Amino acid sequence: MSKRIALLSAVAFGALALTATVVAPVSAQEKTVMVGGAAMFPSKNIIQNAVNSKDHTTLVAAVKAAGLVETLEGKGPFTVFAPTNAAFGKLPAGTVDTLVKPENKPTLTKILTYHVVAGKLDASDLTDGKMLKTVEGEQLTVKKSDGKTWIVxxxxxxxxxxxxxxxxxxxxxxxxxxxxxxxx
Structure with missing residues (x-):
């Protein structure tokens, strides 16, 4: 009887240990942030994470239409200011549909690359008045006001x-x- 209990204990302990190794690495090694109902994993690249955000389906579709997927899967590092679906919804009616047409790819690419800065800039790097040169070539300005950080x-x-x-x-x-x- 004691062999049977020992065997069952070993099996139960083994199952518990296996569960811990499957679940623990994500929570123990990666601090995720929830965006659009999905966990964003630091071990994944910008595209691998963005495709899981329900709040960024328009951005992902635009990135695909502009042919920028491979670039944003690249080594980087990149800082991306990622507009939500609601942000795209603020544009005049029909703007997004027009921009994703093949004949408007250069304009779409220009707008999307205007949201990308070379290098990795954390929130602490975004100081009031800081000028950011975008991949597109023009400038963005950081503004701190009312406890928020704004990009101008x-x-x-x-x-x-x-x-x-x-x-x-x-x-x-x-x-x-x-x-x-x-x-x-």
């Missing part, structure tokens, strides 16, 4: 950062509530 585009419009420091294997994402527009 070339036209003077602002986007509030709603979620900061979503770390990726190739950079960091800051979720914003408005689409940024370059001057030209």
């Amino acid at each position: 585009d070339a036209k003077g419009d602002t986007a509030a950062i709603t979620i900061t420091n979503v770390h990726q294997s190739n950079g960091v994402i800051h979720v914003i509530d408005t689409v940024l527009m370059p001057a030209s």
Whole structure:
């Protein structure tokens, strides 16, 4: 009888240990941030995480239409100011549908790369008045006001950062509530 109890105990302990090794690495080794109902894993790249966010389906579709998937899967590091679906919804009716057409790829690419800065900038790096040169080539300006961090585009419009420091294997994402527009 004691052999039977020992065997059952060993099996139970083994199952428990296996469960711990399957579950523990994600929670113990990776500090995730929830975005759009999905955990964003620091071990995954920008695209691998973004495709899981229900709040960024428009951005993901635009990145695919612009042919930027491979770039944002690259080594980086990149800082991405990622507009939500609601941010794209603020644009005039039909804007997104027009931008994702193949003939508008250069304009779409320009707008999307205006949301990307080379290097990894955490929220603590986004100091008031800091000028950020985008991959597109124009500037963004950081503004601190009312306890929030704002990104000011070339036209003077602002986007509030709603979620900061979503770390990726190739950079960091800051979720914003408005689409940024370059001057030209």
